[in-house]
Amino acid sequence: MYAQMVDTGAKRVRALEEMSPEERAFQERIDADIKIEPKDWMPEGYRKTLIRQISQHAHSEIVGMLPEGNWITRAPTLQRKSILMAKVQDEGGHGLYLYAAAETLGVSRDELIADLHSGKAKYSSIFNYPTLTWADIGAIGWLVDGAAIMNQIPLCRCSYGPYARAMVRVCKEESFHQRQGYDILLKLCAGTPEQKAMAQDALDRWWWPSLMMFGPPDADSVHSAQSAQWKIKILSNDELRQRFVDQTVPQADHLGLTMPDPLLKWNAERGHYVFGPIDFDELYSVVKGNGPCNRDRLRARVRAWEDGAWVREAAMAHAEKRARRATPKAA
Amino acid sequence: MSHEWPLWEIFIRSQHGLAHKHVGSLHAPDAEMAIKNARDVYTRRNEGVSIWVVRSTDIAASSPGEKEPLFEPANSKVYRHPTFFPMPEDVKHI
Numbered sequence: 001m002y003a004q005m006v007d008t009g010a011k012r013v014r015a016l017e018e019m020s021p022e023e024r025a026f027q028e029r030i031d032a033d034i035k036i037e038p039k040d041w042m043p044e045g046y047r048k049t050l051i052r053q054i055s056q057h058a059h060s061e062i063v064g065m066l067p068e069g070n071w072i073t074r075a076p077t078l079q080r081k082s083i084l085m086a087k088v089q090d091e092g093g094h095g096l097y098l099y100a101a102a103e104t105l106g107v108s109r110d111e112l113i114a115d116l117h118s119g120k121a122k123y124s125s126i127f128n129y130p131t132l133t134w135a136d137i138g139a140i141g142w143l144v145d146g147a148a149i150m151n152q153i154p155l156c157r158c159s160y161g162p163y164a165r166a167m168v169r170v171c172k173e174e175s176f177h178q179r180q181g182y183d184i185l186l187k188l189c190a191g192t193p194e195q196k197a198m199a200q201d202a203l204d205r206w207w208w209p210s211l212m213m214f215g216p217p218d219a220d221s222v223h224s225a226q227s228a229q230w231k232i233k234i235l236s237n238d239e240l241r242q243r244f245v246d247q248t249v250p251q252a253d254h255l256g257l258t259m260p261d262p263l264l265k266w267n268a269e270r271g272h273y274v275f276g277p278i279d280f281d282e283l284y285s286v287v288k289g290n291g292p293c294n295r296d297r298l299r300a301r302v303r304a305w306e307d308g309a310w311v312r313e314a315a316m317a318h319a320e321k322r323a324r325r326a327t328p329k330a331a
Numbered sequence: 332m333s334h335e336w337p338l339w340e341i342f343i344r345s346q347h348g349l350a351h352k353h354v355g356s357l358h359a360p361d362a363e364m365a366i367k368n369a370r371d372v373y374t375r376r377n378e379g380v381s382i383w384v385v386r387s388t389d390i391a392a393s394s395p396g397e398k399e400p401l402f403e404p405a406n407s408k409v410y411r412h413p414t415f416f417p418m419p420e421d422v423k424h425i
Contacts, residue, residue, distance in 0.1 A: 040395050086375075093372050100356045103338070109358060110335050169355070173376075312360075316334055319361035 002060040002124045002148055003053045004215045004287065009045045010226035030231050035161040038104040046230055051105050052121070053232060054163055058098035059116045059123035063297050065091045067131040068140060076134060083180050084137065090177065094170045101162040117302050125283055126213050128291030135188055135195075135202035141181015143203075143210040143248065149174050150244045151214070154234035163232070182251065189255045196256070203252065204260040211275075212283040214241040245273050338387040339365040341372075343379035351383050359384075 016024050023043050029036065036042055065088050072088065075081035099109055115121035126144055131137060152174065156167045188199040215237040218224060227233035235243075245264075252259055263276035286294070336358040342351035354373050359365035365384040373379070393401055409415050418425055 037395065039392070089371075089375070093375065096357060096372055097355055103356075108335055166355075312336065313334070315360040315364065316336060319364075322361065 002151065002213075003056040004122070004124060004213070004283075006049060006053045006056065006223060006227065008049045008223040008226040008230075010223065013225045013229050027229070030159045030229075033157075033159075033231075035164065036159050037161045045226075046232075047105050049227065049230070050160055050163065050232060051102055051107050053227075054098055054102040054105075054166075055107075055112045055115065056122050056124075058095045058102060058112070059121055060127065061091050061095035061098060063116075063123045063127045063301060064144075065095075066297055066300055067127055067129070067293075068137060070131050071134060071137050074134070075137075080184070087141070087177050087180060090173050094173070097166040097169055098163075101160075101166045104162045113305060117298065117305065119289065119298070122287060123297075124213060125286040125291065126209050128286050128293045128297060129205070129209055130293050132205075133198050133202060135185065135198040136206065138181045138184030138188065138199065139202040139206040141177050141179075142185060142251070143181075143206050144213070145174055145177040145181060146248060147210050147213045147240075147244050149178060150240050150247075151235075155232075157231075157234060159231035185255055185257075189257065199255065200257050203257050207260050208278065208282075209286075211241055211245070211278050212280070212286075214238075214244070216280055216283070242272055245275055249273050336360050339369075339384045340387050340390060341365075341369045342383040342385070343369075343373055344381040344383075345379055346377070351381065354378075356387060 016027060019027060022041055026036070026040075026042060026046075036046075068084060068088050068091075072081060072084055075084050099112060102112060103109060112121070116123065126147075131140070149171065152167050152171050156164055156171060158164050158167070185199050185202075188195040218236045218238045221237075224233060224236060228236070249259060249264065261276045263274070265274055267274045285291070289295075337360075338356055339359055339362075340356050341354050343354050344351045357365065357368050357372055359368050362384055366382050369382050369384060374382070405411075
């Protein structure tokens, strides 16, 4: 997902009886669906895991602006260009809501950004794939934002108040992103054979990485279990992935496109689509930094940060100078 | 690096004459830039007609530890709600 394989520091999930009184009271509040707020007592593991998860989510929004930004100057019409700019601007906003939520946990914005730039903090694997054609912009909106919505809607109910509120705001805007993507593909699929082939090619390249976004299979993930106990992960990776497949296959049918999975078929008994094996080695390799665009993405982020440094410093110096002048001289 | 822009809390009044409501926070060097950034971040879809920005450090808040002494006394005062007083059915407009 936008946050993948978040380390909780837990070796195993503990029962209420094994916890300290403070921790037990904390867990009981979570079990009763009472939101945890920034000034409330919380276990160090909860705080650290949330910082990792929320910052990874924020970094994904910001790095996610790069593959789409690649097509702003080449959008096929002025309207498509305006729409894409609005979408990319939304992603910047989403990153900001999330950074602000992470900062309530006692970490500074600069620290968060430094961790992204040093490679210590991760962002979603999906943004390390290139956007080769205009159809990729359609596929990203439809599949990547579709997968993100799947994950973010349950997170609106997560236990940490500032994160849940940020998710509510993000979800309100995300549906536009998915629809604009699908709309791009609707147009291409109703166009010339070459345009339709372009849409099929984009689906072929984005389908499997989109399924990888949900993270590794549930089996033996102690971190997932700990995050579920803390209610910062509401549904499991496999549950979300299955929902996504079930929802997306009929949408591909409507476009007249074929999923790049020969094993994909409807299982009436289970009421779900069955799909072929996912190459998780590819996911691990991309997360480690060896995807097609990892180096490009980080280089672009670091350059933007460094090139903007003098602007940030000048704005601050200007504000301080004006504040000094406005302060009346002591008598 | 050590000189981060300060944090501001953002309040927006929506179109329908309601009070300003807290919507989130952002970093900005001064109030003027905070308002400009708040406009870009929090009103992209006609969410508001007025923006307040307040330095986060200027907000004083009640502490979670005081929750009981502050808010519990209200629990036993149900007579403050109109529904505490059952009205005869044939009595209207009250």
